[in-house]
Structures are given as structure tokens and as C-alpha cells.
Amino acid sequence: MKTSQDWSLEEEKHIYRKRKREREKMKVQNLILVAVFFYLAHTQPVNGQLRKDCQTSCGRVTIEYPFGISQGCYYADDRSFKLTCNEKEKLLFGSNFEVINISHSGELRVMNNISYACYDSLGTFGPNLYYTYTLANLSLSHKNKFNVVGCNALALLSTFGRQNYSTGCVSTCNSPSTVNGDCNGAGCCKTDVSVPFDSYSFETSPSRLQNMTSVYDFSPCTYAFLAENGTFHFDGLGDLMNLRNVTEFPLVLDWSIGNQPCEQVGSRSICSMNNSICFDSTRGKGYNCKCLEGFEGNPYLSNEHGCQDINECTSTIHKHNCSDPSTCRNKVGGFDCKCQSGYRLDTTTMICKRKDFGWATILLGTTIGFLSILLLITCVQQRMKRRKTAELRQKFFQQNGGGMLVQRLSGPGTPNANVKIFTEEGMKTSTNGYDESRILGQGGQGTVYKGILPDNSIVAIKKARLGDNSQVEQFINEVLVLSQINHRNVVKLLGCCLETEVPLLVYEFINSGTLFDHLHGSLFGPSLTWEQRLRIAVEIAGTLAYLHSSASIPIIHRDVKTANILLDENLTAKVADFGASRLIPMDKEQLTTMVQGTIGYLDPEYYHTGLLNEKSDVYSFGVVVMELLTGQKALCFERPQQSKHLVNYIASAMKENRLHEVIDEKVINENNWREIEEAVRVAMECTRVTGEERPLMKEVAAKLEGLTVTKAKHQWSDQYPGEVTENLVGVGILSEQGDTSSTGYDSIKNVASMHVAAGR
Known part of the structure; x- marks a missing residue:
């Protein structure tokens, strides 16, 4: 009986024998791998070098690498390049084709058999031969044609691969007289071959459209075959009777290395x-x-x-073109025609001719001298042109007050002025040569372009229409003052360019259009709400009050209108276009100027007297408020004769107690009518005929601010109806102005009459 120790000893012996067998097996496998490696090393081409014993021909066909017969003699990565030389000394590609030529350019010419289908005199299907050909990794060339011979014949060419493809050809004829020597569809037809390159086999299938016994005597069979274009020529009845005398035609196959x-x-x-x-x-x-x-x-x-x-100098195929063979000198990749000393090569005739130094040298010297003089003249002209341009720019700079501006910028009194002086070249580049596509708008004060500065920031560039030299100092003052204004509702002046005939002003770019566009245009979305319109009116009023009362030198805008109020992406108002603005010296309350402004917004008192003061801006602002309330234009000839001007239009509506008809219905709701009425009263106060009767701009701003406070308190009282609301600011304003409606109407009526009489 075996003890546990005996069992343990036998188990160890078994494991030892098993490991010994595994080691012997690994030795055998390693020997096999080494043998395979040495075999491949001696049978595969290395660096384009073939084995010395490779068969280079079969019959009369030369075998060219990458094609070959035995291992190591063809391109090993693709067995499509393996050929066979049979006992009849025929070189075969696969089992289908006899190779007749191998081209280095990627073509393999083979012989292709004819497929046919024959019928007896009764129209019964007789002998036939259909071929299916394997292409391996080659493809049919576009140089082949698919040919069909026979009367009332139909044949198909089908290819098989990732994508199956079929094409066909039909040949019809009813009598020998309709057949000629042209393969044009009568007894013979042909078509181009444009099949998928990844087809691995193809088949030609001949048949007949119908069993017509009438054509049996001269066309008993239908023949179909692929052949290289130009190798088959149809000869008429002879081919119809018995094309099988010729059993095959040359066919071109395309080949290439790899797939990349x-x-x-x-x-x-x-x-x-x-x-x-x-x-x-x-x-x-x-x-x-x-x-x-x-x-x-x-x-x-x-x-x-x-x-x-x-060696083109000795080759009979690739001959040189030197007229004298003795001058030909071969070089790697070409040749040269070397002439002896004192001769030159005529590249047209390739003949060595004696060098002629006289006229050639004179002509060359003359040409070089002429070109040198021409280059010198051109350089001088360019330099003079640049100097003239620089002088003209300096003239314009001084003419437009550039020296005065630089002096004031560097002098005392303008510590906060931040005016950048731009060059003409920079302005021209930023506007793409003042291209029309960059125009943002045009008005009486000039043209505004969209400009892109070198740092890719977008600005608005205004090309002013300032031609009076007497206004240069005032223009410089205006630039300095506006550059110091840092008000959130004034379009910021960034700088100017004085090197042009008329000055250019550079402003910040506001991207959401004008208030006019939002009220009367169709390019923007939903119309402005009452809250937005009231806020815009408050912002404009506050800005004008600042210009009139808080600026270092009072400024009268002189052209307040909705087209000069820009809105940014948050619909914040930005007062723009100070081209018509005037500075009022501290010792004067008004200026006498040439009347300037926009019809519909122009102060009638200023129009008649030419006396400009801050109340002119108040009148224009009143018209802007009316536009905000009604959504109507300041001057509209489609309204009745007495209401063409918006001031008359509002006045008539108030007199006839139909104010609700003229207010824009998009802003009216049950909670804001009292605010709208008060805003109308403020607008009518601003548009009184006499400037003394109009309020100051800061008073107007305070009243409109009061409306926003009133609105907030109304909203609070709606939430807490038990609270007392009699102390609203708006109530006080209403009580103070409750007796002014008739006066306002009479004065407005006078204004309207004046406008109509003036043709505006």
C-alpha cells in the first residue's frame, strides 16, 4: 500500500517529465522559426534586388518585376503579381488570361476570350459559351470597349465586388442591306467601360432580343467581348456570319502597388x-x-x-539634338551641347556659332543704361510724390486747426482731455478706402462710416462737411469739450483726423441703430414698451440738461431728433451727432447763427430770429417725446392738412378730447394712462412757441424722473392697496399744470400755423 509520501514522489516525477517534454517542443518550434526566417531571407527581394535565378521570360513575353513566377521574384505583398508559365510556354495571369505584355506604367495586356450564344434555323437556342473572369486585385482599364456583334442582339457586362455593376449594348438589324462596316448599332455596337475599380470578377452574357428566324441566314449568333480600344474593327457580314474564327482579343488590366x-x-x-x-x-x-x-x-x-x-549622345532611341554630334556631352539625367572657346550655342538651332561681341555688347549696355535711368526717374518721382503728399497732409492739418489742437492739449486747462489724433492712412485703411459698403448713414453734417482699427475695435468715423476756415477755432473747442464729456448717455468722441481736406471725427460704435429706426423702421423686433420709451425720454432729458447746465462750457446740440439718438444692445440712449452743436460762452445766453436743424424738430422762434439758446433744444426734445408717445413721425404729409406736423396732431387730439386715438396703442394699458397724459403735457410745454414759456431742460428731466417715481409708487400701491398714495409726485405736477392746457393749445396752434406757412 502506497503512503502519502510515495504519492507525492510520483507526482513530482510526473511534473518533471511534463516540463521536459514542453522544453523539447519549444526547441523544435524555435528551429522551425529560424528555418522559415532563413528561407524568407533568401527568397524575398531585398531593397529592390531580385534573386539571380528568377525567370525573366516565358515564350516571347518578358517578365518584368513586380510580376514574377517563383517565390521571391514577384512583389510578395500581393499575390496578384504571381504569374504562371505553362508547358506551352504561355505566360498566364490566374487561370483565365494569357499575358502578352507587362507595362511599368501600371498596365497588363492579356488575351480575352469571346462569349457567344447561337441559334438554329428554327430560332432555338443552340451552342453557347459564357465566360466569368477573375481579376484578383487588378481592375479593368478605361482603355477597353465592350463590343457586341449580331442582329437583334443584346449583351450585358456585369462586374462583381463591393459594388456590383452592369452595363449593356443593343445591336439591331433586319436584313444584310442594313449592315455596314461601322460599329454604330446596326449589326455591331460598342460602349465605354467605366466599372468600379474594386471589382474582383466580370462576366459577359450575350443573348437575343427575340428568336427571329429571319436573321438566321446572315447572323446565327450573338457575340460579346471586352477588347482594347482600336483592336477590333467590324467588317460587316463576315463578322456576323462567323466571328468565332477569331477567339480572343487583347484586353488591358490596370495594376498598382498597395492601396495607399x-x-x-x-x-x-x-x-x-x-x-x-x-x-x-x-x-x-x-x-x-x-x-x-x-x-x-x-x-x-x-x-x-x-x-x-x-546616354543621349550614343542612344538611337533617346537622341540628343546637338547639330554637331561632337559637341554632345552626356551627364546624369540629360546632356549638354558644349561649344569650343570663342563659340556660343544657338538654342533655337542647337548650332555652335562664333561669338559676336560688338553689337551684342552695345545693345546689352544700352539696355542696362536705359533701365537704370528709368529706375532712377521712377524712384525720384515716387519720392517727390511722397513728399508732396506729406506736405498736403501737413497743410490740411494746419488748415483744420491741428497746431491749435496740439497746443491746447499740451497746455493747462485740459487735464482730462483724451483726444487721439489719427492719421489719414489709418482712417483710409480702417474704412477700406471709404468703401460705400461701410457707410452707416448720411446727413447734413456729413457721412458716417464703419471703421475697424488695427486692434480690431469697431468705431464710427464721421467725415464732416466743414469748409469755413472761420469755424476752425470753434471746431477745435468742440473737439476738446466733447472729449472731456464722460456721460453714459453721450456717444464718446475718441479722436479726430486733421490730415484730410475735411476733418474726420472718430466716435465709439453703437450697434443697435437709432431711436428713429426702432419707432418707424422694420429692421428690429418688437416695438418699444411704455417703460422703455419713458426711460429713453428720461435719459435724453438728463443728457441735454447736463449739456446745458453741468458741462464746463454749456453746449447747445441744435439738432435733437430721433435719428440722432442711438441705442446700444441694452436699449440705453446715446445722444450723437454734435456736428451742428454750438458752445455758449459764459458771458452770453444766446448766439446769433445761421439757422440750421431738421424740419419738424426746428424751434420756430429760432427759425424766425436766428437767435439760438438752450430753449431750442427743449422744443426739439418735446417733438421727440411726442414721437415716443404716438409712434408717429414728426412731419407726415399723409395726415390731414392741419395735422401734418406732430405738434398740431397732438394739439387737435387734446382739444377734441380724443388723445387716446393718437397715442400708440402698443404702449397703452389700464395702469399707465395718467403717466401718458402727464408726459403729453410735458411735451406740449416744451413745444410752446415762445422760448420764455418753455421750461428749462433740467426742469423737464425732473418732471419725467417724477413720472418714473410715480409709476413705481403706483405699482407699490397696487400691491398694498391700504396705503395712502395722495402724495405722489405726479399729482403735484398735475395740479400745478392743470390750467395750462388752453395756453398750450393756443401756442401750439400758432406753431403749427407757422410750420405750414413755412412750407414745412
């Missing part, structure tokens, strides 16, 4: 062996090789059969 184009395969291509280059295959995948110009041989090899230099 030259760019992807890079230095891994077999073309990089010696004096050869890679080019993409015409079959849609892979690549082929060709020798460099001046070389010939097999571009797929690097040995003595590869691309070798052509």
Missing part, C-alpha cells in the same frame, strides 16, 4: 530605390513608379535592371 497613394505611403514606397519617383495610380487606389527624365529601366528595381542613365 504616394502622399500616404511616403518613403515606404518601392519607388524610392534609385532614380525613380512615385505617382498615384489612375485606377483609384495604390501607386506606380516611373523613371526620372533622362533615365530608363525598371523603376521598381534598384539593381542593374533599375532606372539607369540614358
Whole structure:
């Protein structure tokens, strides 16, 4: 009986024997791998070098690498390049085709059999022969034609691969008289071959449209075959009777190396062996090789059969074109025609001619001298032109007050002025040469362009229409004052350009259009709400009050209108276009100027007297408020005769107690009518005929601010109805102005009459 110790000993012996067998098995496998490695090393081409014993011909056909017969003699990565030489000395591709020619450019010419289907005199289907051909990794060339011979014949060419494809050809005829020697559809037809390049086989299938016994005597069969274009010529009745006397025709197959184009395969291509280059295959995948110009041989090899230099001086095929053979000198990749000393080569005739130094030298010297003088004149003209341009820019700079502006900027009293002086070239570049597509708007004070500065910031560039030299100092003062204004509701002046005939002003760019666009245009979305309109009116009023009362030198805008009120992306109002503005010296309350402004907004008192003061802006602002309330234009000739001006239009509505008809219905709701009425009263106070009767701009701003406070308190009282609301600011305003409606109407009526009489 075995003890546990005996069992343990036997188990160890078993494990030892098992490990010994595994080690012996691994030794055998390693020997096999080494043998395979040595076999492959001696049978595969290395660096384009083939085995010395490779068969180079079969019958009368030369075998060219990458094609070959035995292992190591063809391109090993693709067995499509393996050929067979049979006992009849015929070189075969696969089992279907006899190879007749191998081309380095990627073509393999083979012989292709004819498919046919025959019928007896009764129209019964008789002998037939259909072929299905295997292409391996080659493809049909576009140089082939699909040919069909026979009367009332139909044949199909079908290919099989990732994508099956079929095409066909029909040939019809009823009698021998309709058949001629042209393959144009009568007894014979042909069509182009444009099949998918990845087809691995094809089939030709001949048949007849119907069993017509009437054509049996001269066309008993239908023939179908692929042939290289130009190798089959239809001869009429002879081919119809018995085309089988010829059993095959040449066919072109396309081949290439691998599946990647030259760019992807890079230095891994077999073309990089010696004096050869890679080019993409015409079959849609892979690549082929060709020798460099001046070389010939097999571009797929690097040995003595590869691309070798052509000696054009001795070659009978690649001959030189030197007129005298003794002057030909061969070089790698080409040749030269070397003339002896004292002679030159005429490249047209390739003849060595004696050098003529006389006239040639004179002509060359004259040409060089003329070109030098011309270059010198051009340089002088360019320099003079640049100097003239610089002088003209300096003239305009001084004419437009540039010196005065620089002096005041550097002097005391303008510590906060931040005016940048731009160059003419910079302005021209930023507006793309003042291109029309960059125009943002045009008005009486000039044209505004969209500009893009070198730092990609967008600005508005105004090309002013300032031609009076007497206004230069005032213009400079205006630039300095506006540059110091830092008000959130004033479009900021960034700088100016004085090197042009008329000055250019550079402003910040506001991207959401004008108040006029939002009220009367169609480019923007939903109309402004009452809250937005009231806020805009408050912002404009506050800005004008600041210009009239808080600026270092009072400023009268003189052209307040909805088209000069810009809105940013948050619909915040920005007062713009100070081109018509005037500065009021501290010792004067009004100025006498040429009347300037916009019809519909122009103060009638200023229009008649030419006396400009801050109340002129108050009148224009009143018209703007009326536009905000009604959504109507300041002057509209489509309204009745007495209501063409918006001031008259509002006045008539108040007199006839139909104010609700003229207010924009988009802003009216049950909670804001009292605010709207009060805003109308404020607007009518602003548009009184006499300037003394109009309120100051800061009073107008306070009243409109009061409306916003009233609105907030009304909203609070709606939430807490038990609270007392009699102390609203709006109530006080209403009681103070409760007896002014008739006066306002009379004065407004006078204003309206004046406008109509003035033709506005």
C-alpha cells in the first residue's frame, strides 16, 4: 500500500517529465522559426534586388518585376503579381488570361476570350459559351470597349465586388442591306467601360432580343467581348456570319502597388530605390513608379535592371539634338551641347556659332543704361510724390486747426482731455478706402462710416462737411469739450483726423441703430414698451440738461431728433451727432447763427430770429417725446392738412378730447394712462412757441424722473392697496399744470400755423 509520501514522489516525477517534454517542443518550434526566417531571407527581394535565378521570360513575353513566377521574384505583398508559365510556354495571369505584355506604367495586356450564344434555323437556342473572369486585385482599364456583334442582339457586362455593376449594348438589324462596316448599332455596337475599380470578377452574357428566324441566314449568333480600344474593327457580314474564327482579343488590366497613394505611403514606397519617383495610380487606389527624365529601366528595381542613365549622345532611341554630334556631352539625367572657346550655342538651332561681341555688347549696355535711368526717374518721382503728399497732409492739418489742437492739449486747462489724433492712412485703411459698403448713414453734417482699427475695435468715423476756415477755432473747442464729456448717455468722441481736406471725427460704435429706426423702421423686433420709451425720454432729458447746465462750457446740440439718438444692445440712449452743436460762452445766453436743424424738430422762434439758446433744444426734445408717445413721425404729409406736423396732431387730439386715438396703442394699458397724459403735457410745454414759456431742460428731466417715481409708487400701491398714495409726485405736477392746457393749445396752434406757412 502506497503512503502519502510515495504519492507525492510520483507526482513530482510526473511534473518533471511534463516540463521536459514542453522544453523539447519549444526547441523544435524555435528551429522551425529560424528555418522559415532563413528561407524568407533568401527568397524575398531585398531593397529592390531580385534573386539571380528568377525567370525573366516565358515564350516571347518578358517578365518584368513586380510580376514574377517563383517565390521571391514577384512583389510578395500581393499575390496578384504571381504569374504562371505553362508547358506551352504561355505566360498566364490566374487561370483565365494569357499575358502578352507587362507595362511599368501600371498596365497588363492579356488575351480575352469571346462569349457567344447561337441559334438554329428554327430560332432555338443552340451552342453557347459564357465566360466569368477573375481579376484578383487588378481592375479593368478605361482603355477597353465592350463590343457586341449580331442582329437583334443584346449583351450585358456585369462586374462583381463591393459594388456590383452592369452595363449593356443593343445591336439591331433586319436584313444584310442594313449592315455596314461601322460599329454604330446596326449589326455591331460598342460602349465605354467605366466599372468600379474594386471589382474582383466580370462576366459577359450575350443573348437575343427575340428568336427571329429571319436573321438566321446572315447572323446565327450573338457575340460579346471586352477588347482594347482600336483592336477590333467590324467588317460587316463576315463578322456576323462567323466571328468565332477569331477567339480572343487583347484586353488591358490596370495594376498598382498597395492601396495607399504616394502622399500616404511616403518613403515606404518601392519607388524610392534609385532614380525613380512615385505617382498615384489612375485606377483609384495604390501607386506606380516611373523613371526620372533622362533615365530608363525598371523603376521598381534598384539593381542593374533599375532606372539607369540614358546616354543621349550614343542612344538611337533617346537622341540628343546637338547639330554637331561632337559637341554632345552626356551627364546624369540629360546632356549638354558644349561649344569650343570663342563659340556660343544657338538654342533655337542647337548650332555652335562664333561669338559676336560688338553689337551684342552695345545693345546689352544700352539696355542696362536705359533701365537704370528709368529706375532712377521712377524712384525720384515716387519720392517727390511722397513728399508732396506729406506736405498736403501737413497743410490740411494746419488748415483744420491741428497746431491749435496740439497746443491746447499740451497746455493747462485740459487735464482730462483724451483726444487721439489719427492719421489719414489709418482712417483710409480702417474704412477700406471709404468703401460705400461701410457707410452707416448720411446727413447734413456729413457721412458716417464703419471703421475697424488695427486692434480690431469697431468705431464710427464721421467725415464732416466743414469748409469755413472761420469755424476752425470753434471746431477745435468742440473737439476738446466733447472729449472731456464722460456721460453714459453721450456717444464718446475718441479722436479726430486733421490730415484730410475735411476733418474726420472718430466716435465709439453703437450697434443697435437709432431711436428713429426702432419707432418707424422694420429692421428690429418688437416695438418699444411704455417703460422703455419713458426711460429713453428720461435719459435724453438728463443728457441735454447736463449739456446745458453741468458741462464746463454749456453746449447747445441744435439738432435733437430721433435719428440722432442711438441705442446700444441694452436699449440705453446715446445722444450723437454734435456736428451742428454750438458752445455758449459764459458771458452770453444766446448766439446769433445761421439757422440750421431738421424740419419738424426746428424751434420756430429760432427759425424766425436766428437767435439760438438752450430753449431750442427743449422744443426739439418735446417733438421727440411726442414721437415716443404716438409712434408717429414728426412731419407726415399723409395726415390731414392741419395735422401734418406732430405738434398740431397732438394739439387737435387734446382739444377734441380724443388723445387716446393718437397715442400708440402698443404702449397703452389700464395702469399707465395718467403717466401718458402727464408726459403729453410735458411735451406740449416744451413745444410752446415762445422760448420764455418753455421750461428749462433740467426742469423737464425732473418732471419725467417724477413720472418714473410715480409709476413705481403706483405699482407699490397696487400691491398694498391700504396705503395712502395722495402724495405722489405726479399729482403735484398735475395740479400745478392743470390750467395750462388752453395756453398750450393756443401756442401750439400758432406753431403749427407757422410750420405750414413755412412750407414745412
